[in-house]
Amino acid sequence: xxxxxxxxxxxxxxxxxxxxxxxxxxxxxxxxxxxxxxxxxxxxxxxxxxxxxxxxxxxxxxxxxxxxxxxxxxxxxxxxxxxxxxxxxxxxxxxxxxxxxxxxxxxxxxxxxxxxxxxxxxxxxxxxxxxxxxxxxxxxxxxxxxxxxxxxxxxxxxxxxxxxxxxxxxxxxxxxxxxxxxxxxxxxxxxxxxxxxxxxxxxxxxxxxxxxxxxxxxxxxxxxxxxxxxxxxxxxxxxxxxxxxxxxxxxxxxxxxxxxxxxxxxxxxxxxxxxxxxxxxxxxxxxxxxxxxxxxxxxxxxxxxxxxxxxxxxxxxxxxxxxxxxxxxxxxxxxxxxxxxxxxxxxxxxxxxxxxxxxxxxxxxxxxxxxxxxxxxxxxxxxxxxxxxxxxxxxxxxxxxxxxxxxxxxxxxxxxxxxxxxxxxxxxxxxxxxxxxxxxxxxxxxxxxxxxxxxxxxxxxxxxxxxxxxxxxxxxxxxxxxxxxxxxxxxxxxxxxxxxxxxxxxxxxxxxxxxxxxxxxxxxxxxxxxxxxxxxxxxxxxxxxxxxxxxxxxxxxxxxxxxxxxxxxxxxxxxxxxxxxxxxxxxxxxxxxxxxxxxxxxxxxxxxxxxxxxxxxxxxxxxxxxxxxxxxxxxxxxxxxxxxxxxxxxxxxxxxxxxxxxxxxxxxxx
Amino acid sequence: xxxxxxxxxxxxxxxxxxxxxxxxxxxxxxxxxxxxxxxxxxxxxxxxxxxxxxxxxxxxxxxxxxxxxxxxxxxxxxxxxxxxxxxxxxxxxxxxxxxxxxxxxxxxxxxxxxxxxxxxxx
Numbered sequence: 001x002x003x004x005x006x007x008x009x010x011x012x013x014x015x016x017x018x019x020x021x022x023x024x025x026x027x028x029x030x031x032x033x034x035x036x037x038x039x040x041x042x043x044x045x046x047x048x049x050x051x052x053x054x055x056x057x058x059x060x061x062x063x064x065x066x067x068x069x070x071x072x073x074x075x076x077x078x079x080x081x082x083x084x085x086x087x088x089x090x091x092x093x094x095x096x097x098x099x100x101x102x103x104x105x106x107x108x109x110x111x112x113x114x115x116x117x118x119x120x121x122x123x124x125x126x127x128x129x130x131x132x133x134x135x136x137x138x139x140x141x142x143x144x145x146x147x148x149x150x151x152x153x154x155x156x157x158x159x160x161x162x163x164x165x166x167x168x169x170x171x172x173x174x175x176x177x178x179x180x181x182x183x184x185x186x187x188x189x190x191x192x193x194x195x196x197x198x199x200x201x202x203x204x205x206x207x208x209x210x211x212x213x214x215x216x217x218x219x220x221x222x223x224x225x226x227x228x229x230x231x232x233x234x235x236x237x238x239x240x241x242x243x244x245x246x247x248x249x250x251x252x253x254x255x256x257x258x259x260x261x262x263x264x265x266x267x268x269x270x271x272x273x274x275x276x277x278x279x280x281x282x283x284x285x286x287x288x289x290x291x292x293x294x295x296x297x298x299x300x301x302x303x304x305x306x307x308x309x310x311x312x313x314x315x316x317x318x319x320x321x322x323x324x325x326x327x328x329x330x331x332x333x334x335x336x337x338x339x340x341x342x343x344x345x346x347x348x349x350x351x352x353x354x355x356x357x358x359x360x361x362x363x364x365x366x367x368x369x370x371x372x373x374x375x376x377x378x379x380x381x382x383x384x385x386x387x388x389x390x391x392x393x394x395x396x397x398x399x400x401x402x403x404x405x406x407x408x409x410x411x412x413x414x415x416x417x418x419x420x421x422x423x424x425x426x427x428x429x430x431x432x433x434x435x436x437x438x439x440x441x442x443x444x445x446x447x448x449x450x451x452x453x454x455x456x457x458x459x460x461x462x463x464x465x466x467x468x469x470x471x472x473x474x475x476x477x478x479x480x481x482x483x484x485x486x487x488x489x490x491x492x493x494x495x496x497x498x499x500x501x502x503x504x505x506x507x508x509x510x511x512x513x514x515x516x517x518x519x520x521x522x523x524x525x526x527x528x529x530x531x532x533x534x535x536x537x538x539x540x541x542x543x544x545x546x547x548x549x550x551x552x553x554x555x556x557x558x559x560x561x562x563x564x565x566x567x568x569x570x571x572x573x574x575x576x577x578x579x580x581x582x583x584x585x586x587x588x589x590x591x592x593x594x595x596x597x598x599x600x601x602x603x604x605x606x607x608x609x610x611x612x613x614x615x616x617x618x619x620x621x622x623x624x625x626x627x628x629x630x631x632x633x634x635x636x637x638x639x640x641x642x643x644x645x646x647x648x649x650x651x652x653x654x655x656x657x658x659x660x661x662x663x664x665x666x667x668x669x670x
Numbered sequence: 671x672x673x674x675x676x677x678x679x680x681x682x683x684x685x686x687x688x689x690x691x692x693x694x695x696x697x698x699x700x701x702x703x704x705x706x707x708x709x710x711x712x713x714x715x716x717x718x719x720x721x722x723x724x725x726x727x728x729x730x731x732x733x734x735x736x737x738x739x740x741x742x743x744x745x746x747x748x749x750x751x752x753x754x755x756x757x758x759x760x761x762x763x764x765x766x767x768x769x770x771x772x773x774x775x776x777x778x779x780x781x782x783x784x785x786x787x788x789x790x791x792x
Contacts, residue, residue, distance in 0.1 A: 167771075230765075
């Protein structure tokens with residue numbers, strides 16, 4: 001069947017189906033008697049084969065057919081499911097993906113060779129089960145040969161009981177016979193019962209048709225194709241003179257063939273699908289437009305706020321309406337971009353399955369919080385870092401089964417990938433119950449690589465942070481799994497690029513936990529606008545905990561002991577005017593905005609708190625990207641630019657009261 | 671008036687192709703994504719022909735056909751099923767369930783329209 005659009009839809013659908021098959025195979029790998037999984041695998045393969053053949057993916061359909069045949073036998077109980085079979089079909093799924101992707105190119109010799117190898121593996125997996133027959137070549141049923149074509153046919157037929165209830169319309173059959181040639185139709189009502197025994201859905205009639213056309217027996221039988229084996233049908237070839245042989249009984253006139261053109265005026269059809277696939281670029285475009293709208297709206301609000309004459313009051317009312325509408329539109333658009341984390345987690349099951357094979361370790365993957373929804377961009381960009389963290393856990397974190405048992409743990413190592421929403425952020429965790437990070441080894445390695453001095457005084461957190469240093473790797477040897485040149489520094493960069501932070505918790509012998517704190521959405525951020533000297537800055541509202549007046553005695557002692565007593569708790573603070581080298585004298589009543597993330601808190605001393613604003617984040621240019629204190633810039637309602645403070649960097653720059661406060665300039669952390 | 675056809679298939683691409691072929695031939699096409707949706711649409715609307723896949727999640731085609739035939743209001747509505755099975759047992763099962771005819775995948779637009787014409791008589 002043609003139709004480029006449908007074929008495109010099939011490409012997406014095939015990807016989904018292969019995901020579904022893969023998930024079901026992994027379920028089956030865990031429990032070889034899982035009926036639901038077997039059915040699911042079969043159904044997926046069946047659809048891929050059927051639809052693939054429809055849209056010209058002949059190689060795909062042919063290849064998938066073999067896998068489907070294997071699973072059909074499993075489904076019917078003719079062969080048992082085995083781990084080898086699960087393996088073979090999982091590998092076959094990868095091949096199918098390639099066949100979908102390269103449908104336009106002819107198969108390369110390597111491709112067809114690998115296809116053959118996969119099928120051989122499949123045959124091996126299926127061998128040993130009873131009646132393991134090679135795939136049967138399908139042959140079309142051959143109709144009995146017919147010698148010579150007569151000039152016409154005497155056709156006598158009677159429908160099977162119940163045929164009409166099952167949708168067979170005798171008038172349609174007569175119509176089709178008429179399309180073969182001129183017909184004389186006589187009705188046989190000899191079997192019509194008395195009225196009290198008459199069932200309206202039964203067909204009691206028989207027909208005698210004389211078809212005056214030189215057609216083959218198969219052509220006539222083809223008319224009755226769907227009921228051929230249950231109906232009464234007698235076909236007698238007619239000679240040129242046999243046309244007037246039968247006595248007339250009653251005449252039924254089937255309507256003349258209606259020309260097709262009359263039916264071509266189809267009314268427009270309403271689509272009734274519950275979900276629609278949208279290209280990601282269109283969503284991005286929509287988000288951009290909404291972002292611009294939000295900016296335009298805040299300019300409008302500023303204009304409307306001026307003046308008290310009647311027009312200004314009316315303008316304010318309109319502005320408020322548009323404000324409400326645009327923030328609703330923003331929320332709706334944002335919701336469109338949200339996807340459940342489960343989409344991402346699903347892919348890791350296969351990864352862990354393969355890693356377990358390669359490392360020879362027993363590994364169980366536990367996923368939690370699949371329903372947690374995150375912006376699509378976050379999900380897309382998180383995919384690879386999470387792969388790296390999971391690889392790390394499988395490769396370095398988890399011990400071999402023997403080591404685990406010796407340490408008094410269960411033989412199967414566990415990797416937990418979870419997501420949870422907490423306020424304006426999502427926390428994604430990759431945890432293992434393995435051997436934990438060996439601080440001494442990390443330290444020794446860092447010294448060997450010249451990253452730190454041999455006698456450097458580092459606390460536990462700082463030692464762990466070393467693994468994020470570019471090029472750092474503690475693996476004694478680079479393995480196929482972890483040593484791909486992608487280090488933890490890339491993971492950290494990606495997370496920070498998403499305005500997130502990454503934290504490590506690790507206990508020797510107990511395991512390691514990597515916690516990624518990420519914003520829910522990237523495009524629009526609710527910010528608090530502040531003024532420092534002449535400049536205006538935006539602080540993401542999700543990080544703001546509270547705002548205080550800077551006590552007079554602290555305001556005076558610039559450069560002194562920079563801690564603030566907030567209800568008995570010591571909070572370090574940073575004088576933004578100093579950091580930004582503002583040449584204006586500090587204002588009399590300075591404010592402190594306390595920002596925090598997790599356990600860390602820091603006060604930012606500013607001159608004025610202007611208020612809240614919705615900001616559309618624009619990345620800094622390449623030249624400014626290295627300026628660590630800022631995560632981006634935004635355009636304010638009046639058209640001026642405000643820089644957005646990078647709270648994570650500021651937190652890192654501030655001394656924390658848990659250890660001796662030492663003055664560290666911002667530049668060090670940037 | 672053009673005949674109304676309900677196509678029940680879990681494959682969106684196949685539904686799209688069926689819709690293209692049949693609406694091109696002048697039929698009005700409605701889609702359903704599985705047996706449950708097919709059953710509810712078939713019983714709440716009025717269709718001259720139902721074309722259904724057999725392997726579907728939630729409710730398979732055989733069950734849907736049986737359910738439809740239990741409903742006296744659906745007696746006589748032609749149901750054509752799509753199958754890739756050369757297996758006669760599947761055909762016999764579907765016909766025992768009350769199907770009118772079948773079409774073997776892969777098929778092209780002309781074959782589909784031909785079957786629709788065949789069972790509809792127009």
